Amino acid sequence: MTSMNATEAAATAVPYLAVNNVEVIYNHVILVLKGVSLQVPQGGIVALLGANGAGKSTTLKSISNLLHAERGDVTKGNIEFKGARIDQMTPNELVRRGVIQVMEGRHCFGHLTIEENLLTGAYTRKISRTELRDSLDKVYHYFPRLKTRRSSQAGYTSGGEQQMCAIGRALMAKPEMILLDEPSMGLAPQIVEEIFEIVKDLNGKEGVSFLLAEQNTMVALRYADFGYIMENGRIVMEGEAKELATNEDVKEFYLGLSGEGRKSFRDVKHYRRRKRWLS
Amino acid sequence: QSEQFIPLLVYRTGSFAPLGIPWANGKLDYLKMINERDGGINGVKMVYEECETAYNTDRGVECYERLKTKGGGGSLFDTQSTGITYAVMDKAPLDKVPVMTMGYGRSDSADGSVFPWSFPLLGTYWTASDIIVQDIAKKMGGVDKLKGKKLALVYHDSPYGKEPITALQALARKHGFELMLLPVIAPGVEQKSTWLQIRQQRPEYVILWAAGIMTPTSIREAQATGFPREKIYGIWWAGSESDVRDLGATAKGYNAIAIQGSADYGKAHDDILKYVYDKNQGSADSRAEVGTVAHTRGMMIQMLTVEAIRTAQEKYGKGKAVTPEQVRWGLENLDISQARLDELGFGNLMRPVKTSCADHMGSSWARIITWNGDKYETTSDWYEADMSVIDPLVKAGADKYAKEKGITPRDCSKE
Amino acid sequence: MTDINSATVTAPARGQGEVILDLQNISLRFGGVKALTDISFNVREHEIRSIIGPNGAGKSSMLNVINGVYHPQEGRIHFRGEERRKMEPQVAAAQGIARTFQNIALFKGMSVLDNIMTGRNLKMKCNLFQHALFWGRAQKEEIEHRIKVEEVIDFLEIQGIRHTPVGRLPYGLQKRVELGRALAAEPELLLLDEPMAGMNVEEKQDMCRFILDVNDQFGTTIVLIEHDMGVVMDISDRVVVLDYGRKIGDGAPDEVKNNPDVIAAYLGTSH
Amino acid sequence: MGFFIETLLGGLMTGVLYALIGLGFVLIFKASGVFNFAQGAMVLVAALAMARFSAWAIELTGSMLFGNVIAFFMSVAFMIALAIAIERLVLRHLVNQELTTLLMATLGITYVLDGLGQTVFGSSVYTIDVGMPKEPLFLFQDVFEGGILLNPDDLIAALVGAALVAALALLFQYTKVGRALRAVADDHQAAQSVGIPLGRIWVVVWSVAGVVALVAGIVWGSKLGVQFSLSTVALRALPVVILGGLTSVPGAILGGLIIGVGEKLSEVYLGSFVGGGIEVWFAYALALLVLLVRPEGLFGEKHIDRV
Amino acid sequence: MFYRENGQFKASYVEDLRIFKVTQDRVAVLALVAIAVLLVPMLASDYLLRAVLIPFLILSLAAIGLNILVGYCGQISLGTGAFMAVGAYAAWNIGVRIPEVPLLVQILLGGLCATAVGVVFGIPSLRLRGLYLAVSTLAAQFFLDWAFLRIPALTNHSASGSVSVGTLSFFGLPLESAWQKYLFCLGFVVVFAVIAKNLVRTTTGRQWMAIRDMDIAAGVIGIRPAYAKLTAFAVSSFIVGVSGALWGFMHLGAWEPLAFSLDRSFQLLFMIIIGGLGSIVGSFFGAAFIVLLPIVLTNVPALFGLPLSVDTAVHLEHIIFGSLIVIFLIAEPHGLARLWSIGREKLRLWPFPY
Numbered sequence A: 001m002t003s004m005n006a007t008e009a010a011a012t013a014v015p016y017l018a019v020n021n022v023e024v025i026y027n028h029v030i031l032v033l034k035g036v037s038l039q040v041p042q043g044g045i046v047a048l049l050g051a052n053g054a055g056k057s058t059t060l061k062s063i064s065n066l067l068h069a070e071r072g073d074v075t076k077g078n079i080e081f082k083g084a085r086i087d088q089m090t091p092n093e094l095v096r097r098g099v100i101q102v103m104e105g106r107h108c109f110g111h112l113t114i115e116e117n118l119l120t121g122a123y124t125r126k127i128s129r130t131e132l133r134d135s136l137d138k139v140y141h142y143f144p145r146l147k148t149r150r151s152s153q154a155g156y157t158s159g160g161e162q163q164m165c166a167i168g169r170a171l172m173a174k175p176e177m178i179l180l181d182e183p184s185m186g187l188a189p190q191i192v193e194e195i196f197e198i199v200k201d202l203n204g205k206e207g208v209s210f211l212l213a214e215q216n217t218m219v220a221l222r223y224a225d226f227g228y229i230m231e232n233g234r235i236v237m238e239g240e241a242k243e244l245a246t247n248e249d250v251k252e253f254y255l256g257l258s259g260e261g262r263k264s265f266r267d268v269k270h271y272r273r274r275k276r277w278l279s
Numbered sequence B: 001q002s003e004q005f006i007p008l009l010v011y012r013t014g015s016f017a018p019l020g021i022p023w024a025n026g027k028l029d030y031l032k033m034i035n036e037r038d039g040g041i042n043g044v045k046m047v048y049e050e051c052e053t054a055y056n057t058d059r060g061v062e063c064y065e066r067l068k069t070k071g072g073g074g075s076l077f078d079t080q081s082t083g084i085t086y087a088v089m090d091k092a093p094l095d096k097v098p099v100m101t102m103g104y105g106r107s108d109s110a111d112g113s114v115f116p117w118s119f120p121l122l123g124t125y126w127t128a129s130d131i132i133v134q135d136i137a138k139k140m141g142g143v144d145k146l147k148g149k150k151l152a153l154v155y156h157d158s159p160y161g162k163e164p165i166t167a168l169q170a171l172a173r174k175h176g177f178e179l180m181l182l183p184v185i186a187p188g189v190e191q192k193s194t195w196l197q198i199r200q201q202r203p204e205y206v207i208l209w210a211a212g213i214m215t216p217t218s219i220r221e222a223q224a225t226g227f228p229r230e231k232i233y234g235i236w237w238a239g240s241e242s243d244v245r246d247l248g249a250t251a252k253g254y255n256a257i258a259i260q261g262s263a264d265y266g267k268a269h270d271d272i273l274k275y276v277y278d279k280n281q282g283s284a285d286s287r288a289e290v291g292t293v294a295h296t297r298g299m300m301i302q303m304l305t306v307e308a309i310r311t312a313q314e315k316y317g318k319g320k321a322v323t324p325e326q327v328r329w330g331l332e333n334l335d336i337s338q339a340r341l342d343e344l345g346f347g348n349l350m351r352p353v354k355t356s357c358a359d360h361m362g363s364s365w366a367r368i369i370t371w372n373g374d375k376y377e378t379t380s381d382w383y384e385a386d387m388s389v390i391d392p393l394v395k396a397g398a399d400k401y402a403k404e405k406g407i408t409p410r411d412c413s414k415e
Numbered sequence C: 001m002t003d004i005n006s007a008t009v010t011a012p013a014r015g016q017g018e019v020i021l022d023l024q025n026i027s028l029r030f031g032g033v034k035a036l037t038d039i040s041f042n043v044r045e046h047e048i049r050s051i052i053g054p055n056g057a058g059k060s061s062m063l064n065v066i067n068g069v070y071h072p073q074e075g076r077i078h079f080r081g082e083e084r085r086k087m088e089p090q091v092a093a094a095q096g097i098a099r100t101f102q103n104i105a106l107f108k109g110m111s112v113l114d115n116i117m118t119g120r121n122l123k124m125k126c127n128l129f130q131h132a133l134f135w136g137r138a139q140k141e142e143i144e145h146r147i148k149v150e151e152v153i154d155f156l157e158i159q160g161i162r163h164t165p166v167g168r169l170p171y172g173l174q175k176r177v178e179l180g181r182a183l184a185a186e187p188e189l190l191l192l193d194e195p196m197a198g199m200n201v202e203e204k205q206d207m208c209r210f211i212l213d214v215n216d217q218f219g220t221t222i223v224l225i226e227h228d229m230g231v232v233m234d235i236s237d238r239v240v241v242l243d244y245g246r247k248i249g250d251g252a253p254d255e256v257k258n259n260p261d262v263i264a265a266y267l268g269t270s271h
Numbered sequence D: 001m002g003f004f005i006e007t008l009l010g011g012l013m014t015g016v017l018y019a020l021i022g023l024g025f026v027l028i029f030k031a032s033g034v035f036n037f038a039q040g041a042m043v044l045v046a047a048l049a050m051a052r053f054s055a056w057a058i059e060l061t062g063s064m065l066f067g068n069v070i071a072f073f074m075s076v077a078f079m080i081a082l083a084i085a086i087e088r089l090v091l092r093h094l095v096n097q098e099l100t101t102l103l104m105a106t107l108g109i110t111y112v113l114d115g116l117g118q119t120v121f122g123s124s125v126y127t128i129d130v131g132m133p134k135e136p137l138f139l140f141q142d143v144f145e146g147g148i149l150l151n152p153d154d155l156i157a158a159l160v161g162a163a164l165v166a167a168l169a170l171l172f173q174y175t176k177v178g179r180a181l182r183a184v185a186d187d188h189q190a191a192q193s194v195g196i197p198l199g200r201i202w203v204v205v206w207s208v209a210g211v212v213a214l215v216a217g218i219v220w221g222s223k224l225g226v227q228f229s230l231s232t233v234a235l236r237a238l239p240v241v242i243l244g245g246l247t248s249v250p251g252a253i254l255g256g257l258i259i260g261v262g263e264k265l266s267e268v269y270l271g272s273f274v275g276g277g278i279e280v281w282f283a284y285a286l287a288l289l290v291l292l293v294r295p296e297g298l299f300g301e302k303h304i305d306r307v
Numbered sequence E: 001m002f003y004r005e006n007g008q009f010k011a012s013y014v015e016d017l018r019i020f021k022v023t024q025d026r027v028a029v030l031a032l033v034a035i036a037v038l039l040v041p042m043l044a045s046d047y048l049l050r051a052v053l054i055p056f057l058i059l060s061l062a063a064i065g066l067n068i069l070v071g072y073c074g075q076i077s078l079g080t081g082a083f084m085a086v087g088a089y090a091a092w093n094i095g096v097r098i099p100e101v102p103l104l105v106q107i108l109l110g111g112l113c114a115t116a117v118g119v120v121f122g123i124p125s126l127r128l129r130g131l132y133l134a135v136s137t138l139a140a141q142f143f144l145d146w147a148f149l150r151i152p153a154l155t156n157h158s159a160s161g162s163v164s165v166g167t168l169s170f171f172g173l174p175l176e177s178a179w180q181k182y183l184f185c186l187g188f189v190v191v192f193a194v195i196a197k198n199l200v201r202t203t204t205g206r207q208w209m210a211i212r213d214m215d216i217a218a219g220v221i222g223i224r225p226a227y228a229k230l231t232a233f234a235v236s237s238f239i240v241g242v243s244g245a246l247w248g249f250m251h252l253g254a255w256e257p258l259a260f261s262l263d264r265s266f267q268l269l270f271m272i273i274i275g276g277l278g279s280i281v282g283s284f285f286g287a288a289f290i291v292l293l294p295i296v297l298t299n300v301p302a303l304f305g306l307p308l309s310v311d312t313a314v315h316l317e318h319i320i321f322g323s324l325i326v327i328f329l330i331a332e333p334h335g336l337a338r339l340w341s342i343g344r345e346k347l348r349l350w351p352f353p354y
């Protein structure tokens, strides 16, 4: 059973980032997370999968403490990073400790140029001009497209350029743990691959850990070590990425693969009711 | 019952607060003194309630609505504001409460036949205008010297500041001087262009219809543009210590008209200090406020109120509280002789007043005071307004009002 | 180099209809940025026409040109045979062009139902005074259109969230509502800018189904921007490929897929 | 001619004074995207604090210079405390809210400051005397009849204002903090997500705005006296920042000059034809005219419209 | 438990289009109106009517008008006071110059004049947005303040610049006592509230909201921004103008431009923000809050026997007022109307928390 393996894996790994039984309520009335627990081991890449509205973004925001800005509250449970409670910390402290989130929907600073956007990412770092230059060059190296648009106001750049800018901006903080919310959204397939390569690169070379919420399940499971599947504010399944990728349900609902392989979108005739693991 | 309720509309906040605070304190102190010294009027204690208007017309109207029926009826309303006076002017006759506006309000309401419920006692802005011009003429060496000269009116752009215009225009026609009108937008803290214009046009004198924060600002701007302070005449509400004290020498030479003798010190002040401040009942923070111009005016207003009630009691029953309607009668039949004034401690502060159905003003005496850098000095003799100029204006205004409102004037010869 | 623009394009099996939208030599600049350079292509009635290309290639700008949000400096546009150079988006809407946006542009403060009702704005004829009284005609009209909107809601299977304010909906559902708003206008030409971004496969399948059904049932012509090659190749009739504001390919999915320029610029080798 | 120059000069001086107040608006707007209606109240409170502290300190030290210096620093401390309180009690809880909400909150703060300031410091008229020369200078007396009038206090104020503007412009353009401020103004949540400490930024900005308010309060207060009405000059400064562009520090200065001059010239030359008192609305109308040509003001950032 | 809509199915769209969809609400509102019409005039004291209820009604009306512009169409206006003034002065002028015109028509014509002026000052909205637009409405405020103060013709050459209305009657019925005025205002409020509600729930309202939420997208859908914005200005100024005329005629009786100053504009803005932007009921909540708060604040200390001097009371009132605004905004940025609906939501779920 996958869940057996998962618990074993979780038990053996150091709980680097641990979300314990978190409940989130928006606006005092809308209950969105109903007791979510998950762990990210040091140096791990963990994928958080699930349908629209399952609560992935909410989970990430409750970790990075950006919920307050949306009138959301963690009403139960706690969150630990390297053994210390972080649920009461300001986002600023979290970034200083190395936890940074790339928000869904880009959120670039529209009136700042691309380069200024990137520079704000290094706000928490006390570094010299040259170091800053180096970091900047690194980001430009990852995203050459940004370099050509460096002096345009971010608000006028294309969707994909903004996405790159948002990711690049987070990299500027030199984080230890990145919470990536839908990094592939709106990116050309090539770039998607590139982004995941960057993830892998950072993970491998610099030991950065990742928790990524992703709809592009195929790619996500290919790069992740471990995955959680959310439905309706609960974790309904967890396991090694490879195992998840071979799970029949996952294959059908998240990868679009049925028995005989991938079906053309044109041929999926009737709207299938999604199977619920739990409700 | 044996309590007489007096509503007190005041402004202790807002841009006129510097004037409003001592004024309101004077009103309060006098009532406290009467209760303390005389035990009320023939044994009827005065009770009162302040209501803050912030010189804001609709807050004033609200205060009026709130207090007019309280405690057996608000004896009379002294709104302390021309704007509020205009607003309650039409309501008062319906509600049957008198409105007493000593030294402000609607000038043509001096005509009691059309305005039975209004009492602009002791002088209006029209009489004040005339007296200021009289003094200017005197300084220039005769009324004929005014001809062809230029006078400027710098005024707060509100009913208050506009009220004198009618009279000044009439005077300009009569004496042949030119009148420059320079409105200043409320609250009056930005007057640079006004005074630049004065510097350019060089009027002979500036008549200043200011109040509150606007007054010191005007004087400062006069200094900044080099206009001599001796050539400025402020209306009485712009002639209190609070207007010039902080300016000190800057304001030296600044003139203001004082309603009656309100810049002097009288026995009434001593009584207030004795019966109120010595018992730590004083309304003002410091007893130094007693005797200042604005505070004294508050006392005068309240003295007139008390005397009107006393007069009413004499007709309707001594030692009993009187209704607002009866107070109105008292106001219309006031007769305070010099002897009575001396008795009240106002002998040198006021001259006799006698009202009647036709004359709701009673008298229009005033003097000019001048700031010497330290305090006000009385620098003129008594003036009385030239009623040959003012009366036709009052008549015209009252007639127009009567026509608009469909009022048939009372026939005063029959009352 | 062959001139891509003059190359004739083989008509695919479907989409044999008339050319309803024809763009010729469109160039669009923002200050120094050349968003589009000399691009020509056409859209035939009833087809699903996809635009693909790397990020910043000018795809969204192209849609903005088609429905009048951007005004190209050069080029001509024929819609249904009529030439137009400069027009406001409202006019395009009145001619039957509807669209969805890459960064969802729903009316955040309104409910799902109201959002979709706005799509019928152009079809509603009552005036302010009739609305004020809401009696007789106004009410009748409101109900008529409400029925149409309910059809759209049923079609997209979003009955349950009818009265929810859209701001609270998850991303994927918002995209669906946006589609609903465009559909409510019963457009002839529907422009979709990355309708499937941020969806998982199952949801993409649903979305594809909606698009195909609209195309089949109502005969709506569709211009689609999408980065998911699976989707694009499966459902489009013809595909235009843009890169750095230039057109580098145009044709049936299979042709485009094997076009070396396209592979180099966009698809990469791994697909 | 002499009079024209005089009016012009008067306008320019007033303009700088407006700019001094406008600066406070611009600072806070730049740093949080919030239009701070409380700026006028802050000027009032700062001036009240200065007036009361200096009266006390001058009496204590017996020296006008010392007293004023001590009072100035006390007032600065007071304004910083105020900034911290505002951040703690208000802004912190309104992160990421809509603009109108924040705008209203600053209106709420205005009321609190008005009330609190007057309760704590009293509501009579107070004076600030920092020894500014008050008697007017008359220049070029041999060229123009009566000379050209110039107020030395205005001149000093203008110099102070210009220095402040230059310093702030540099701060915004060339520092990391400046960039962070602009980021916050664009998107609170995103700024948080990259680790910009909103709270600290706001405290800094409101403190700087408080100090600017203090300087404005001292300048205006020593001209007009310190009283409740001082807060209304803020409304006069509004067209200034709008004209210059809400996000531009130099814009505030230029806007101030244009409005100051336009206002005075209009009042003096046009006012008399229509009964006077036109300068207030004329300033707004002037700003509006410019806006119709440049909807974001002279130097303001363009609103970004992209779909 | 008592507030449940279970079992209330909407069988037709007509039912779903009702203003109050839940039966309990409908009953409650009808009861409220019945009380307002029948009971209140009988029981309320003169003071309550004149100083509380009439201002509350008129300001609610003005708030509805402003809410249409700001809350529904998203155009910030700081010139409401001036538009009220236009209504009041126009109605007054009509009355003075053509005395035959009945009061009702006078007031409506006043509203129409306000509409015209509102539309003129709304024109900059086609180019400006947000605060920059607010400045253009401020220009309206200051310009109109000035005009009523300085153009003698507008006040029929009244020397003081203040104007007053004569005896009022409504088609022969006298309008003198407080309850008569109250009923007159109530009539206006009910009618205009219904009209406003109708507008905002139909196409017109949706156009406004679309412009408010995202003007480019609205354009793409085929909404003409100019039309939507100007109709919002027109309707809003009309209602505001009518309320201004009522304020002058029914509440003040005599007024000067100061009665419609910038403070009034801010006050109305407060009302709709506290009440809830984009909510008709919210306008009532906001007006009630703002009208009652000062009265409560001046009376509460007295109840507890705390003697406060008036100026301290006023300053305290400012402090409390300001703090309450901030507290409300923090607690619920969408105003009392939202709190109300959350309350109802909870009531519906009660006794379950979610």
Ligand SMILES: Nc1ncnc2c1ncn2[C@@H]1O[C@H](COP(=O)(O)OP(=O)(O)OP(=O)(O)O)[C@@H](O)[C@H]1O
Residues within 6 Å of the ligand: A026, A027, A030, A032, A050, A051, A052, A053, A054, A055, A056, A057, A058, A059, A070, A071, A104, A215, C168, C169, C170, C171, C172, C173, C198
């Ligand atoms: N600010 C908010 N107020 C109220 N409800 C919210 C808010 N934000 C999110 N929700 C609700 O919380 C639920 C989870 O949303 P969340 O954004 O976390 O989903 P998600 O899994 O990230 O979906 P997607 O894949 O579409 O991004 C949704 O039902 C959404 O409606």
Ligand SMILES: Nc1ncnc2c1ncn2[C@@H]1O[C@H](COP(=O)(O)OP(=O)(O)OP(=O)(O)O)[C@@H](O)[C@H]1O
Residues within 6 Å of the ligand: A152, A156, A157, A158, A159, A160, A161, A186, A188, C030, C033, C034, C035, C053, C054, C055, C056, C057, C058, C059, C060, C061, C062, C102, D306
């Ligand atoms: N209004 C504008 N002002 C300035 N530049 C613009 C504007 N709109 C688009 N651009 C620029 O034009 C180029 C094309 O943008 P467009 O949004 O069309 O790209 P796209 O193909 O849709 O990319 P993506 O897939 O990333 O959405 C980009 O480099 C963008 O920065």
Ligand SMILES: CC(C)C[C@H](N)C(=O)O
Residues within 6 Å of the ligand: B016, B019, B055, B080, B081, B082, B083, B103, B104, B105, B160, B210, B211, B212, B237
């Ligand atoms: C001078 C003002 C403050 C008050 C004055 N009593 C008036 O007529 O309005």
Ligand SMILES: [Mg+2]
Residues within 6 Å of the ligand: A056, A057, A058, A104, A181, A213, C171
């Ligand atoms: Mg999400």
Ligand SMILES: [Mg+2]
Residues within 6 Å of the ligand: A158, A159, A160, C059, C060, C061, C102
């Ligand atoms: Mg795009």
